[in-house]
Amino acid sequence: MSRDFHLHRVPVDVLDYEIAQEQASALGRMGRALETALAKLREFDAAHPRPDALASTQQVRRTLVAEAGQALWMFVVQREACGLRDSRTIMREYQVPGEVQLCMGAVVATPTRTAT
Numbered sequence: 001m002s003r004d005f006h007l008h009r010v011p012v013d014v015l016d017y018e019i020a021q022e023q024a025s026a027l028g029r030m031g032r033a034l035e036t037a038l039a040k041l042r043e044f045d046a047a048h049p050r051p052d053a054l055a056s057t058q059q060v061r062r063t064l065v066a067e068a069g070q071a072l073w074m075f076v077v078q079r080e081a082c083g084l085r086d087s088r089t090i091m092r093e094y095q096v097p098g099e100v101q102l103c104m105g106a107v108v109a110t111p112t113r114t115a116t
Contacts, residue, residue: 037068069103
């Protein structure tokens, strides 16, 4: 921030500017975290075709989906804190799978066991 900005602004303007900077920085971090989580899931899916998935492989995948859901949640919350309320753009641009969208939430969803 330039020195002139500080000299010609009231303290509340400086504070507002710094808050906006931090919001933008946090938004960038959350976006990168989502990209990373989705990339891990896509790489895993490419390396492990679903029809032959072992139980241990399925558990790893469920964990990756849950992590991506958590990253998505954090990104959506940060966007909303910045006043960006429409999440449809995120889902489309980041190509977020439906299963990741379904496990998005404040608490990481625990996988449910199916009866055998």
